[in-house]
Amino acid sequence: MAPLAVSIGDPAGIGPEIIAECWARRAGNSLAPFFVVGGAGVLAAAAHARGLSLRVERITAPEHAANVFARALPVLGMDDCNAVPGQPDADGARLALRSLEHATGLVREGRASALVTAPIAKAQLAKAGFTYPGQTEFLAAACGVDESDAVMMLAGPSLRAVPLTVHCALAEVPSRLSRQLIERRARILARALERDFGIDNPRIAVCGLNPHAGEGGKFGDEEVRIIAPAIAALQEAGVDVTGPHPADAMFTPRARARYDAALAMYHDQALVPLKALDFDEGVNVTLGLPIVRTSPDHGTAFDIAGTGIANPGAMMAAILMAGDMATRRAAHG
Known part of the structure; x- marks a missing residue:
């Protein structure tokens, strides 16, 4: 299998240090081999600040990553910047955008088996020409998928949850709901649970x-x-x-035992229980794409970047999940 x-992500955030960790x-x-697109100097500095013994080795092609991974962190390309933890700037935003675009292209070409995205700062990326609400919407456009078919699922050891509506005001939610939207998202979710998570006959519980x-x-x-209906x-x-x-009773331990994933009506209805249960291991997974994409379910955390206290658990979970999903999808055909 090709490497991940x-x-x-934003080099001034916690992304580089948790990747290094x-x-x-x-x-x-037991992580599958992965490589980072760009930022060799940023990663080396982040590792040093965290007290890690880490060697960074630049590679010229994804195919070289597997041979390098055991001895060094493979980094593809020469793109880099001088990042200051906690102080995002235009150079960092440009590096984050180039990294995302290049990494996405490599996965689409089959030269990488899955994409794991470190956290971005949307406001900074907008200044660099990023016109999408988030990485999910960018990936839908890059893969030629209708934005409504790119489904965000939050997954952790205790819960998988899909918000039916995402980045909109709470007052707008009722007008955005439709039978067609619920049916389409539920079918995409059921297919992903079976194909990418190995769950036969997946059970979905729908929130009111x-x-x-x-x-x-x-x-x-x-x-x-x-x-x-x-x-x-x-x-x-x-x-x-x-x-x-x-919804107030759907996320109790007894209730969660009766389903494999929850379909919630709006953003916080899904994310509040997920983060309460699995914050340090929560993964953002994009369903409905022709590629595998995961991300840690947290932001850039500029306030703690460079302090050495950022928990790498969610990034670790995202890498593990990406490898597992890619393996299952390859076997599924």
């Missing part, structure tokens, strides 16, 4: 939008008018889906 490609712990965690899942229309009619159509099509369930 890792984009460096993952390489330092590669053997104990309103308190008590609307209580028969007393607290809103979205459940009766939109969500329940979508669930019925999915069940008729053979998808193992239940709901709408009251």
Whole structure:
């Protein structure tokens, strides 16, 4: 299998140091070989500040990464910058964007088996010409996939959750819901759970939008008018889906044992329980793409960058998950 490609993210954030930490712990965690696109100097400085014994070795092609990985962190290309932890700037944003674009292209070409993206600063990237709300939307466009079919799933040891609507105001959520959206996202989720996570006959639980899942229309009619009919159509099509369930009871240990993934109606309905349960091991996975993409489910954390206290757990989990997904997808055909 081809190595994994890792984009460096904002070099002033915690991305470089947690990438370096993952390489330092590669053997104990059985990480698949990976290489970073750009930022050799940034990575070396981040490792030094963290007290890691790490050698960085530039490579000229992804195919060289596997031979280098055991002795050094492979870095593809000469792109670099002088980053100051906690102080994002235009040079760093340009490096982050070039790294993301190049890494994505390599995975699309099959020269890397999966993409792992370190955290970016969207405001900084916008100044460098990045016109997308986030990396998920960029990847959809790069892969020629309709933005509505690029599905964000947050995954950790305790929970997998998909927010049906993502980057919009809470007041806009009801108007964005539709039977078609629920059905399409649920089918993409079910296919990914089977193909990329090895779950036969995956079980999906759907949250209600309103308190008590609307209580028969007393607290809103979205459940009766939109969500329940979508669930019925999915069940008729053979998808193992239940709901709408009251969201306040859906994430208890007993409830989580009854499903493989939750389909939530809006951003915080999915992300609050995931981060409460699995913050240090949470992974952002993009479903519905022709490539495998994961990312740690946290931001750049500029406030702690360079202090040596950033937890590498989520980046480690993202690399592990990317390798597992790529292996399953290759076997699935």
